[in-house]
Amino acid sequence: MNSMYRRTSKPLKLSISLLLFLFAATGCNGKPDPAAVTYSPTITTLISNNCYPCHLSASASGGVILDTYDGVKTSVENTKLVSAVNHNEGSSPMPQGADKLDQTDIDTIQTWIKNGSYETPPLEGVFIQPFRSCQGLESSDNLTSEDGLVCTSVAISGSTEENRSFIDYGSCDVVLSQRPYWYKAPFNMVDPADPRLNDEAFMTELNWINSQVRSSGCICCHDSSNSGRRPAVWDISSEGVWTDQLSDQGVAILAGKVSSEILGEFIPANNNGFDRYSTGFPTTDVERVQTFFNNELDRRSVTDADIAEMEEFGYFINDIIKREPEACTSGEGVREDGNVYWTGGEARYIYIKESGTENPGVPPSNDNPEGALWRLDVRANADALTSPIVYGSTPDGTYQVTPDNGTAPDLESGKEYHLYVLQDILVPACNCLFTAP
Numbered sequence: 001m002n003s004m005y006r007r008t009s010k011p012l013k014l015s016i017s018l019l020l021f022l023f024a025a026t027g028c029n030g031k032p033d034p035a036a037v038t039y040s041p042t043i044t045t046l047i048s049n050n051c052y053p054c055h056l057s058a059s060a061s062g063g064v065i066l067d068t069y070d071g072v073k074t075s076v077e078n079t080k081l082v083s084a085v086n087h088n089e090g091s092s093p094m095p096q097g098a099d100k101l102d103q104t105d106i107d108t109i110q111t112w113i114k115n116g117s118y119e120t121p122p123l124e125g126v127f128i129q130p131f132r133s134c135q136g137l138e139s140s141d142n143l144t145s146e147d148g149l150v151c152t153s154v155a156i157s158g159s160t161e162e163n164r165s166f167i168d169y170g171s172c173d174v175v176l177s178q179r180p181y182w183y184k185a186p187f188n189m190v191d192p193a194d195p196r197l198n199d200e201a202f203m204t205e206l207n208w209i210n211s212q213v214r215s216s217g218c219i220c221c222h223d224s225s226n227s228g229r230r231p232a233v234w235d236i237s238s239e240g241v242w243t244d245q246l247s248d249q250g251v252a253i254l255a256g257k258v259s260s261e262i263l264g265e266f267i268p269a270n271n272n273g274f275d276r277y278s279t280g281f282p283t284t285d286v287e288r289v290q291t292f293f294n295n296e297l298d299r300r301s302v303t304d305a306d307i308a309e310m311e312e313f314g315y316f317i318n319d320i321i322k323r324e325p326e327a328c329t330s331g332e333g334v335r336e337d338g339n340v341y342w343t344g345g346e347a348r349y350i351y352i353k354e355s356g357t358e359n360p361g362v363p364p365s366n367d368n369p370e371g372a373l374w375r376l377d378v379r380a381n382a383d384a385l386t387s388p389i390v391y392g393s394t395p396d397g398t399y400q401v402t403p404d405n406g407t408a409p410d411l412e413s414g415k416e417y418h419l420y421v422l423q424d425i426l427v428p429a430c431n432c433l434f435t436a437p
C-alpha cells in the first residue's frame with residue numbers, strides 16, 4: 001500500500017494525546033472511578049447481590065432479565081433500570097420489597113452507563129461512539145424533572161437537558177476519546193475592568209450563553225472550573241468577558257458564520273432540543289446565539305468580507321475526508337471467496353460503498369454517507385479486526401450499522417465499489433476501488 005494510506009502525523013498526534021488523557025483520567029467528586037467500573041465483575045456482582053433470584057432468565061419478573069449482558073443492556077436503553085433503582089415517579093421501585101440501594105451503588109451503575117456505552121471499559125485511545133445516557137437527578141441539581149431522569153447525548157456535539165451541566169450527566173472521558181485536547185492560550189486577554197461587566201442586559205446574555213455551553217460537551221475543554229482542565233483558547237469560567245479570548249475566526253465559528261459542521265451534529269430531537277446546524281455550540285435558541293456573536297463581530301469590526309476569507313473549521317479533518325480513492329492494487333475488496341480483504345493495518349470500521357460516493361466523517365451526522373451499502377463497526381471494548389473477514393458477517397465484538405437491519409446486499413459482478421477501512425474514526429487504513437467478482 002502506498003504512503004497515501006498511512007496515518008498522517010496529525011491523527012497520530014490525536015491518538016497520542018488521547019492516550020495521555022485516558023491515562024490521566026480519574027474519578028472525581030468522590031464518584032466511582034469510571035475505569036474501575038466494568039460490567040463484569042462490578043455490575044454483575046451488584047445485580048446478583050440485589051436483583052436475583054427475581055430477574056434470572058428463568059424467573060424474569062416483569063419480563064426483565066438481568067443475568068445476561070443483553071438483558072441488562074435492554075433495561076439500560078429503555079431507561080427502566082435506572083428509574084427503578086432511583087425509585088423515580090412512575091417506575092416500580094427496585095429491589096422489590098427491600099431497601100433502596102446505597103447511593104454509592106446507584107452511582108456505580110450510573111457511572112458505568114455514562115462512561116462506557118454499557119460496555120466493559122473501552123480500549124485506551126479508541127473513539128467511543130456517541131450514545132444516550134439516562135441518569136437519576138444529581139443531589140446538587142436544583143431543577144426538578146418529571147420522570148426523575150436526565151438524559152444526555154454523550155458526545156462532543158451532544159447536550160444534556162437545558163440548564164443542567166454536561167459534567168453532571170455526560171462524560172468528558174467519552175468526549176476526550178472523540179477529539180484531542182491540548183492547552184492553548186487565549187488570543188487576547190480579558191479586561192477585568194471591561195465596562196460591559198456592568199451592563200446588565202449584556203451580562204444576562206453572556207450568562208445565558210455560558211449556561212448553554214455548560215450543557216454541552218464543549219464544556220470538557222472550554223470551562224476550567226468545571227472540567228478541571230486548562231482551557232483550549234476560551235474559558236467560560238474566566239473572569240471578565242471571556243469572548244475576548246477568541247480569535248475573530250473563533251467568534252465567527254460560534255456565530256455559525258464559519259461552518260464547523262465537519263465535527264458532526266445531532267438532530268435537535270435527539271439532543272434535548274439543542275441544535276448545532278447553524279451555530280458553533282449546540283443551542284436551544286439559534287437566533288439568540290447568533291445575535292450575541294454577530295454583535296461581537298460588529299464590535300470587532302469584522303465584516304462579512306473578512307469572514308468570507310476565513311478558512312472553514314476542520315484543518316486536517318478535511319484533508320482526510322476529501323481524499324479520493326485509488327484503484328485497489330493488492331487484492332483489496334470483496335473477492336470470489338466471499339471475504340473482504342484490506343491492507344493498511346487493523347480495522348475498527350469497514351465500509352463497502354457505491355463508487356463515487358463521499359468518505360465517512362465524524363459521528364453522529366457525517367459517518368454514514370449516502371451510498372454506504374455495508375458498514376461494520378468494532379465495539380470500543382473489542383480488539384480491532386485483521387484482514388480478511390467474511391463479507392456480511394459480524395465477528396465477535398462487532399456490529400453491523402448499515403443496513404440497519406437485514407443482510408449485506410449482494411454485490412453486482414463486474415461493478416466497481418469503494419472499500420473504505422478505518423483504523424479508527426478519521427484514521428483511514430484503506431481507501432480504494434475494486435471490481436466485484
Ligand code: HEC
Pocket residue numbers: 047050051052053054055061062063064075080081084085090091092094095096097101
Ligand atoms: C423480590 C423480587 C425482586 C427483586 C429482588 C428485584 N426485582 Fe425487579 N421486579 C420484580 C417484579 C415482580 C417486577 C415486575 C412487577 C413490577 O414492575 O413491579 C420487577 C420489575 C422490574 C423492572 C421493570 C420495571 C418497569 O417499570 O417495568 C426493572 C427494571 C427491575 N425490576 C429491575 C430490578 C433491579 C435492577 C433489581 C436489583 C437492584 C431488582 N429489580 C430486584 C421483582 C424483583
Ligand code: HEC
Pocket residue numbers: 156157175176179180181182183184187216217218219220221222232233234245246247248249250251253254280281282
Ligand atoms: C476535547 C477537547 C475539546 C472539546 C470537547 C471542544 N474543543 Fe474546542 N478546542 C479544543 C482545542 C485543543 C482547541 C485549540 C485548537 C488549536 O490549537 O488551534 C479548540 C479551539 C476551539 C475554537 C477556536 C477558538 C478561536 O478563537 O480560534 C472554537 C471556536 C472551539 N474550539 C469551539 C468548540 C465548540 C463549539 C465545542 C463543543 C461543540 C468544542 N470546541 C469542544 C479542544 C476542544
